[in-house]
Amino acid sequence: xxxxxxxxxxxxxxxxNTACSIKPWVKPYERDHLADSIMSFSRDPVSASYLHHVYxxxxxxxxxxxxxxxxxxxx
Amino acid sequence: MDRAVAVVVTDTRYILLLLLLLLxxxxxxxxxxxxxxxxxxxxxxxxxxxxxxxxxLVRKQLGNSFSMSGKYYVDSITSASIDVVATASPYNEKxxxxxxxxxxxxxxxxxxxxxxxxxENDFNAKSMHLGVSxxxxxxxxxxxxGYSRGWDTVGKLGDPSYAKDADRQNYxxxxxxxxxxxxxxxxxxxxxxxxxxxxxxxxxxxYLTSATTFDYQDEIYPNTRTTNAVAFRAKYYLPYRAALHxxxxxxxxxxxxxxxxxxxxxxxxxxxNWIFDFKVRSYTQTSAxxxxxxxxxxxxxxxxxxxxxxxxxxxLTYGAGVSYEFAKSGWRFIDKGSINFSxxxxxxxxxxxxxxxxxxxxxxxxxxxxxxxxxxxxxxFYISIWY
Numbered sequence: 001x002x003x004x005x006x007x008x009x010x011x012x013x014x015x016x017n018t019a020c021s022i023k024p025w026v027k028p029y030e031r032d033h034l035a036d037s038i039m040s041f042s043r044d045p046v047s048a049s050y051l052h053h054v055y056x057x058x059x060x061x062x063x064x065x066x067x068x069x070x071x072x073x074x075x
Numbered sequence: 076m077d078r079a080v081a082v083v084v085t086d087t088r089y090i091l092l093l094l095l096l097l098l099x100x101x102x103x104x105x106x107x108x109x110x111x112x113x114x115x116x117x118x119x120x121x122x123x124x125x126x127x128x129x130x131x132l133v134r135k136q137l138g139n140s141f142s143m144s145g146k147y148y149v150d151s152i153t154s155a156s157i158d159v160v161a162t163a164s165p166y167n168e169k170x171x172x173x174x175x176x177x178x179x180x181x182x183x184x185x186x187x188x189x190x191x192x193x194x195e196n197d198f199n200a201k202s203m204h205l206g207v208s209x210x211x212x213x214x215x216x217x218x219x220x221g222y223s224r225g226w227d228t229v230g231k232l233g234d235p236s237y238a239k240d241a242d243r244q245n246y247x248x249x250x251x252x253x254x255x256x257x258x259x260x261x262x263x264x265x266x267x268x269x270x271x272x273x274x275x276x277x278x279x280x281x282y283l284t285s286a287t288t289f290d291y292q293d294e295i296y297p298n299t300r301t302t303n304a305v306a307f308r309a310k311y312y313l314p315y316r317a318a319l320h321x322x323x324x325x326x327x328x329x330x331x332x333x334x335x336x337x338x339x340x341x342x343x344x345x346x347x348n349w350i351f352d353f354k355v356r357s358y359t360q361t362s363a364x365x366x367x368x369x370x371x372x373x374x375x376x377x378x379x380x381x382x383x384x385x386x387x388x389x390x391l392t393y394g395a396g397v398s399y400e401f402a403k404s405g406w407r408f409i410d411k412g413s414i415n416f417s418x419x420x421x422x423x424x425x426x427x428x429x430x431x432x433x434x435x436x437x438x439x440x441x442x443x444x445x446x447x448x449x450x451x452x453x454x455x456f457y458i459s460i461w462y
Contacts, residue, residue: 024213030256031214033312038342038350041251041261041308041320046113046132046146047396047417047455054119054453058423060360060384061326061334063245063265063304 041066105185105210107142107178110135113459121421121451123155128169130457140181144189146174157447158383161431162279162291170195176204184209197230197276202243214253221247231276241271257312262305269300280381281431281441282370289369289441295379297365302328318342326360332385334360340394348403352396352417359389368427369442383447387426394419396455412460419453 026034033039042048052065111134118127128149136142148171155165176189185208193200208219225243247265254260279291306324313319319341326334340354363385365378396417403411425447434444 022212024215024253026215026253026256028214031253033257034253034259036312036316036318038316038318038344039259039310039312041259041310044113044415044457044459046115046130046457046459047415050115050117050130050455051419051453054421055358058384058421058451059334059358059390060328060330060332060363061302061304061324061336061358063267063302063326064247064263064306064324065265066249066261066263066306066308 105180105183105208107136107140107180107185108134108144109461110142111459111461113457115455115457117456118454119451122157122423122449123160123165125153126150140179142178142180144174144176144178146172146176148172148174157430157432158278163277168196170198197232198227199230200225200227202226206247208249216253217249217251219247219249219251221245221249223247227271229272229274229276237276239272239276241269241273243270244268259310261308261310263308264303264305266304267302271298273298273300275382278382280367280370280379282373282375283441284373287440290373292373292379294381295377297330297378300328300330302326302332316344330385331364332360332362334358348400350398350400352394352398354392354394356392356394357389358392360387362387362427366427368429381428383425383428386428388423388428389426390421390423392419392421408462410461412458415455415457415459417455421451421453422448423451424448 037043048066055065056062113130113132115130115132116127117130119125128151130146130148132144132146134142134144150170150172152168152170153165154167159165170193172191172193174189174191176187178185178187180186187204187206187208189204191200191202191204202223202225204221204223206219206221208217210217223243223245225245227241227243229239229241231237245265245267247263249264250262252260252262274294274296276293278294280294281289281291284290304324304326306322308320308322310318310320320339322336322338324336326332336356336358338354338356340352343351343353345351363380365376366380366382366385366387367375368381368386370376370379394417396415398413398415400411400413402409405411428447429442429444430447431444437444439445
């Protein structure tokens, strides 16, 4: 677990620091496809949070669902 | 286990602090979430459990820097699940959840805070959520950090003096990356620690009293639990206007559960107003160390569980959804709207959780009953407007 956390930290640090020296390779005017609503990871938050709640209530796993997260408050 | 939890929490706090310091050096652009309102009816029906109710989510911008959100959510539960049928009486109950959130955009960083209250007649939960996210690298990368704290109070019907507490803390790190003009990637990590009363006060475990008979006793869980999950998601814009997505998540916890899930999906707009969604999701997990379908004798070990959510099982979901967009060029005060319907069928197959009611009816010996499994139908119907 500690190794995993450390690895994530190192990857994030490298990405953040190298971000300052490399220029963005996808220009803002090339992002019309990415801006399309069908490319959103959770197009409808009300629906995504409901499905996370269903899975959290029926499965042992939880966390890293994307979006706001925060748990379902269910026992 | 307490020491392990403390180490994980301390490490995560330290790392989050360092990441915040790194982020503070970098400039970027950010926007507030869209102004929209959603009204949903949801329904879950499976394994003798029916849960349905409304959910309303409203988000409104205040000036140029603030966005406020409010959520109202109800679960109306009718339960005659296999646990309930075997050891208690079917019941009805209602859970109501309220959530209020505020997002603040300043110097191109979005900060968010939210508070949630969840009320049931035998279970109350309060939680607060804090988050910060920043677009960096010309908008190609978004880094987000989150922290939540929750306070649960577990009660027991018929015993007004029964009140047990559990505290919860969540730490989240997210990284979203534009890889090409058609490909997005997201990486998320979340660790959650629980401390306190983590049992369900009604659920019981069974143990053998002879070769042909068994009895029940209350389950006993550890007072701490720490879980870790790492998720990877990708979304790809196809050569025509449609999108593919994939997700893989791995999970482990200090109770010995290892899990993973995999999902693929396809989004297909049709003509001007329709969007169709299809997905398949597969989930599998191992059981908790202290789980057993049938313990060999009473008080067989210090921790005891026979909760099927802690057993070894797999599930498979097939989902489809359709959205119809209306007023796309605006109508009165709204910018656009959509009517949405989605259906998911989830099949659960348990590897070491046995169907006692069926086994008893067949005259099966304890431990020789058929394994349990069920299908759940999950339906969502919602209307959304943007303004």
